[in-house]
Amino acid sequence: MPSAPTAPLVGRDAEVRTLGEALARAEEGTPRTVVIGGEAGIGKTRLLREFLAANSANARVLVGQCVDLGDVAAAYTPVISALRPLVSELGADRVRELAGSGAAALLALFPELAPAEQRASIGAVEQFHEAVAAVLEAASAAGPVILAFEDVHWIDTASLGLLRFLTRAVSSGCLLIVITYRSDDVGRGHPTRRLLGELERDRSVTRLVLPRLPRDEVRALAQDLRGHELRERELADLMERSEGVPFFVEELVAFDDAASDGVPETLRELLLARYERLDEHAQRLARILAVGGAEIGHALLSRVWDGDDLDIPARDAVHGGVLTADSETYRFRHALVREAILEDVLPGEHERVHARYAAEYERMADETGRPLAAAVAHHWLQARNQARAFPATLRALREARASLAYGSAAQHGERALGLWSAVPDAQDVAGMTRVELMGRTATYLRNAGDLDRSLALTGAALDECEPGSLDHALLLQGRAKCLAQLARKETLGVFRQALSTAEALPDETDGIDALRASIMVSYAGRLMLSGADADARDVALGGAAVARGIDDRRTESIGLNVAAVSLAALGEPEDALAELEIARRTAGDDGPAQVRYWVNASDVANLMGQYDEAVSLAQEGVEASKRLGFERTSGVLLSSNLAEPLVALGEWERVEAIIARAVSLDPPRSYRTHLLTVRAAMLVWRGEPQRAADLLREHRSVLAATAAAEVQARMGLQRVAAETALALGDLDAAWSAVRDVLDIEPERLMAGRVHLGAWSAARTVAAAREAAPDSEAASADARVREFVQRFPLWPTQAMWARVVDAELSGTAEAWRDAADAVADERAPVHLRPYVGIRLAEALLAGGDRGSARDALGAALEQAGAAGLGGLSARARALAADAGLSSAGAPRTGTGALTNRERQVLALIAEGLSNGQIGERLFISTKTASVHVSSILRKLGAASRTEAARHADHSEGMTGIEPA
Numbered sequence: 001m002p003s004a005p006t007a008p009l010v011g012r013d014a015e016v017r018t019l020g021e022a023l024a025r026a027e028e029g030t031p032r033t034v035v036i037g038g039e040a041g042i043g044k045t046r047l048l049r050e051f052l053a054a055n056s057a058n059a060r061v062l063v064g065q066c067v068d069l070g071d072v073a074a075a076y077t078p079v080i081s082a083l084r085p086l087v088s089e090l091g092a093d094r095v096r097e098l099a100g101s102g103a104a105a106l107l108a109l110f111p112e113l114a115p116a117e118q119r120a121s122i123g124a125v126e127q128f129h130e131a132v133a134a135v136l137e138a139a140s141a142a143g144p145v146i147l148a149f150e151d152v153h154w155i156d157t158a159s160l161g162l163l164r165f166l167t168r169a170v171s172s173g174c175l176l177i178v179i180t181y182r183s184d185d186v187g188r189g190h191p192t193r194r195l196l197g198e199l200e201r202d203r204s205v206t207r208l209v210l211p212r213l214p215r216d217e218v219r220a221l222a223q224d225l226r227g228h229e230l231r232e233r234e235l236a237d238l239m240e241r242s243e244g245v246p247f248f249v250e251e252l253v254a255f256d257d258a259a260s261d262g263v264p265e266t267l268r269e270l271l272l273a274r275y276e277r278l279d280e281h282a283q284r285l286a287r288i289l290a291v292g293g294a295e296i297g298h299a300l301l302s303r304v305w306d307g308d309d310l311d312i313p314a315r316d317a318v319h320g321g322v323l324t325a326d327s328e329t330y331r332f333r334h335a336l337v338r339e340a341i342l343e344d345v346l347p348g349e350h351e352r353v354h355a356r357y358a359a360e361y362e363r364m365a366d367e368t369g370r371p372l373a374a375a376v377a378h379h380w381l382q383a384r385n386q387a388r389a390f391p392a393t394l395r396a397l398r399e400a401r402a403s404l405a406y407g408s409a410a411q412h413g414e415r416a417l418g419l420w421s422a423v424p425d426a427q428d429v430a431g432m433t434r435v436e437l438m439g440r441t442a443t444y445l446r447n448a449g450d451l452d453r454s455l456a457l458t459g460a461a462l463d464e465c466e467p468g469s470l471d472h473a474l475l476l477q478g479r480a481k482c483l484a485q486l487a488r489k490e491t492l493g494v495f496r497q498a499l500s501t502a503e504a505l506p507d508e509t510d511g512i513d514a515l516r517a518s519i520m521v522s523y524a525g526r527l528m529l530s531g532a533d534a535d536a537r538d539v540a541l542g543g544a545a546v547a548r549g550i551d552d553r554r555t556e557s558i559g560l561n562v563a564a565v566s567l568a569a570l571g572e573p574e575d576a577l578a579e580l581e582i583a584r585r586t587a588g589d590d591g592p593a594q595v596r597y598w599v600n601a602s603d604v605a606n607l608m609g610q611y612d613e614a615v616s617l618a619q620e621g622v623e624a625s626k627r628l629g630f631e632r633t634s635g636v637l638l639s640s641n642l643a644e645p646l647v648a649l650g651e652w653e654r655v656e657a658i659i660a661r662a663v664s665l666d667p668p669r670s671y672r673t674h675l676l677t678v679r680a681a682m683l684v685w686r687g688e689p690q691r692a693a694d695l696l697r698e699h700r701s702v703l704a705a706t707a708a709a710e711v712q713a714r715m716g717l718q719r720v721a722a723e724t725a726l727a728l729g730d731l732d733a734a735w736s737a738v739r740d741v742l743d744i745e746p747e748r749l750m751a752g753r754v755h756l757g758a759w760s761a762a763r764t765v766a767a768a769r770e771a772a773p774d775s776e777a778a779s780a781d782a783r784v785r786e787f788v789q790r791f792p793l794w795p796t797q798a799m800w801a802r803v804v805d806a807e808l809s810g811t812a813e814a815w816r817d818a819a820d821a822v823a824d825e826r827a828p829v830h831l832r833p834y835v836g837i838r839l840a841e842a843l844l845a846g847g848d849r850g851s852a853r854d855a856l857g858a859a860l861e862q863a864g865a866a867g868l869g870g871l872s873a874r875a876r877a878l879a880a881d882a883g884l885s886s887a888g889a890p891r892t893g894t895g896a897l898t899n900r901e902r903q904v905l906a907l908i909a910e911g912l913s914n915g916q917i918g919e920r921l922f923i924s925t926k927t928a929s930v931h932v933s934s935i936l937r938k939l940g941a942a943s944r945t946e947a948a949r950h951a952d953h954s955e956g957m958t959g960i961e962p963a
Helices: 013-027 044-055 077-090 092-106 125-141 157-169 191-200 215-226 232-242 246-258 267-276 280-292 298-304 311-319 335-343 347-368 373-382 386-402 406-422 426-430 434-447 451-464 470-485 491-504 512-530 533-549 553-569 573-587 591-607 611-628 634-649 652-664 669-685 689-698 700-709 711-727 731-742 754-771 781-788 797-809 812-821 831-845 849-866 869-881 899-909 914-921 925-939 944-949
Strands: 032-038 060-065 145-150 175-182 205-209 295-297 323-325 329-332
Touching: 013 032, 013 044, 013 175, 013 205, 032 044, 032 191, 044 060, 044 145, 044 175, 060 077, 077 092, 077 125, 077 145, 077 157, 092 125, 125 145, 125 157, 125 175, 145 157, 157 175, 157 191, 157 406, 175 191, 191 205, 215 232, 215 246, 232 246, 246 267, 267 280, 267 335, 280 298, 280 311, 280 329, 280 335, 280 347, 295 298, 298 329, 298 347, 311 323, 329 335, 347 373, 347 386, 373 386, 373 406, 386 406, 386 426, 406 426, 406 434, 426 434, 434 451, 434 470, 451 470, 470 491, 470 512, 491 512, 512 533, 512 553, 512 711, 533 553, 553 573, 553 591, 573 591, 591 611, 591 634, 611 634, 634 652, 634 669, 652 669, 669 689, 669 700, 669 711, 669 869, 689 700, 689 711, 700 711, 711 731, 711 754, 731 754, 731 781, 754 781, 754 797, 781 797, 797 812, 797 831, 812 831, 831 849, 831 869, 849 869, 899 914, 899 925, 899 944, 914 925, 925 944
Parallel strands: 032 175, 032 205, 060 145, 145 175
Antiparallel strands: 295 329, 323 329
């Protein structure tokens, strides 16, 4: 039977346009992602291939095909196939230059990037992701890049992690990512399902679900294939049999035209019809290929084939429309055909063919050095040869670990554990005990982010482990690290057990000093976060000393770093900064230790009120984290450390951009706490407390878990919660948050954070006196005064103490003193106008309207200039209540509106969006956005709605009348 003619692409005009539009956006420098889903046979591959072919002349096309290897696919298979042409084209030198220090992480997949003697250093998984992103971004600078991943319902966990990172983290370059998947194969619990759900909510992602063809399009497709019109009865029969699935239409039309013995009655018969028309040798070749996978290289197939000349049956299978072939590879015309033929393979033949594949993959691995152990293990398992599958699975584990595919390594580890009891002398074959394999697998699970599963496996290993052994200490350390990532309260107790166990082991135990130093420094870090700073300092210095003895500069530097931060938390920031500098010098060129320095040095500078220095240090660290490949982990902490002083400086738009970028990287949940609290604080001071409350409520489980384990997180979260509640007038919620901080044991309080909390507490007490004088909050003066004096030598303590005193005493004299205090450059941008408003309130209470007018006018100008919508509204309301304002007219904080700004304001009043304003005034959306931000700042408006209310006011009105 002749093969069917090439089918035209029918009924996909809208999808082709959508792909073209996405590519056009990418060409403008905005990375885009398109997800193409649909049932088997619906035409996903055909649509993708047509699109790629149409754009291959003006875009670099990279295609990765996911391979069906059962439950545990070979790590990074589609990534290697997609990127290898790019690596070859750019050359090793250029790729290393683009990847920076992350180049080492690429070596496991592309060993040609470095000489053999340099291939041992493989970096970290974060560095690998960053390196791939950097190479793609840089490559797209020379022209658009289309990166396509086909059949992600078969994707391995390592490739899935990279794909997830790329779709979220690549923010520049002309890059279009296209993903195809079979929707009926991605059910509940499928690893790809989470990614698809996230992409569906992402505005930069377009999702296409290909529908079945309607009657008219089935007619058009069939007529194009047949070359003549269909009768209505033929069309009705074709619709009924194909149900509008293009692949089935093609097959049915081909058989209707060529077959004399009738069209197949069932779907399976249809899929096997071409196969059954082949001769015996071609059928056997198809079965061998089906057992091997969706596509097999000619070299491998020729080794597995045990018959005469392979070319004859292969040619018959190609001409018969079952297979397709290029210069190197045979593949099935459609995956559905392969699946149907695979069901036709008898059990004995199935196992024999899998055994031949396994043996040939082993020979190829020995000959080429390629990492093929995952395929070897898969085929030995399918051949039911557990004795051969076990060592292959362990090799696959090591290969996955070497390529930073921790999720795949964990899967191989769990499979090996399942085979353990079925293999004679498993411990000798593995070269390790079962407990050691359990520990390693748990570590890979933790590194892959599967923390709950890691904890479960570690617990099982501890049950089997000999108490007091080296394995016992290692397992406890791993469990503690996992608990720390989950921000669990029991973390400290497990670290104590791990350290106690390690210290009890003989000094001659292999690697014991490295283990002790590692546990001590990690334990010290958790002690510091919990507020046990004196203990943290002692343990950290001890760990640094042990590390120094074995020349472990990274661990020594991190230990010194933790000790320095603990010193700052104890109230000695100047000495802490000096010690942090020592830690930086000790780090040398070690990336992780350097990044740790920037994280903590920027935090200390911010707490000291050195906002510009904090910004400089954090920015330096953010750039280094990108260069070193740690943007998603330490880089997120640095981003929050950068955002926090920028909030104090009032650089709102920059803060929004930084936080949005950091959140898009999907950092570990404990890293998100600081980002969320910083953003909530910003929203409060910009006049959007309800949005802040919604944000805190949405993420309350993550925030609460971190706050329960970390005192610094608890103090920061409760302060912002109190400020939010105060802005919303919810005194009960504010007092609940304040009381939670006041109840912290004094010895666990952290210097630099106490004074911010004291101010929120004092504000709550003052508000309670007015609204609920009999409440517990109204009588908490003494507790708050004691709280603010906890660290009297802290650089900004005097300023905050005077503000707290003014809140609690409420006199005009105290507020004048506070106003003098906040003239300090270390005062955050919102503090001066806030104090000015409170001073005006006190002056009005004393009858000094003239001085109140001056104080309120200055506060309104400061709030407007800084874009503090909440304070601007409060100042105007006070002026109106006191009879000091002109009908609520706005005060222009930084000068009059320009003519263009008045035009924009008028359009804001009409309810137009930035894009619509841009179209009306023939300016870009970005330029319109800049004008809107300037207007809000000048008017001191918290929102577009508030600005619109002022559209009919003259810009020359001051908003404050003479007394």
